[in-house]
Amino acid sequence: MKLVKLKNIKIIGRIDNMDYDEKNDYYICKNGKKLFDNKIINRKSKTGYKSKITCYICKECRDCQYKSSCIKGNNSKIPLENRTKNLQVSKLFHEKRKENLKRIISPEGCQLRMNRSIQAEGAFAQLKQNMKFRRFLSRGKENVLSECIIVAIAHNISRLHNKIIKNKRGVYLHHLKEVF
Numbered sequence: 001m002k003l004v005k006l007k008n009i010k011i012i013g014r015i016d017n018m019d020y021d022e023k024n025d026y027y028i029c030k031n032g033k034k035l036f037d038n039k040i041i042n043r044k045s046k047t048g049y050k051s052k053i054t055c056y057i058c059k060e061c062r063d064c065q066y067k068s069s070c071i072k073g074n075n076s077k078i079p080l081e082n083r084t085k086n087l088q089v090s091k092l093f094h095e096k097r098k099e100n101l102k103r104i105i106s107p108e109g110c111q112l113r114m115n116r117s118i119q120a121e122g123a124f125a126q127l128k129q130n131m132k133f134r135r136f137l138s139r140g141k142e143n144v145l146s147e148c149i150i151v152a153i154a155h156n157i158s159r160l161h162n163k164i165i166k167n168k169r170g171v172y173l174h175h176l177k178e179v180f
Helices: 091-105 107-130 141-166
Strands: 019-021 026-028 034-044 050-057 086-089
Touching: 034 086, 050 091, 091 107, 107 141
Parallel strands: none
Antiparallel strands: 019 026, 026 034, 034 050, 050 086
């Protein structure tokens, strides 16, 4: 079980810190109690995105010793003794999150992230230092856009020239160095 920390405090009420049983579709809290699905809510955001939220509830929170740190919201009208733990989970979101994490941690993902950080910073450094480009010389959106395009073309020609000289045409990514 992976615990999420916030300012050196383990937040036991978070979904990331609970075990999930996929077969029977329930979560297990720190006290060993089960949170079963109660209802499904269909939400639509302001942008029009539709999501399906599954609500989980624990019915055995009466005498739980972790209740004060598990249930959030101190300004509720219902006293803490009468409240139960509720979770709202978007299963699609968590599925996509796991897929993305797998992709990011993979060797190819690490190589792409490393190259992205190199390429983005290097382009600005080249423009500012080597090409002495500090500010736009024209005014107006169209003129600034055309000047920006000319600078980008000049930068790309410079990179192509360097690749031709170093005989590195067709090589697009730097390789990761193995660390033992």
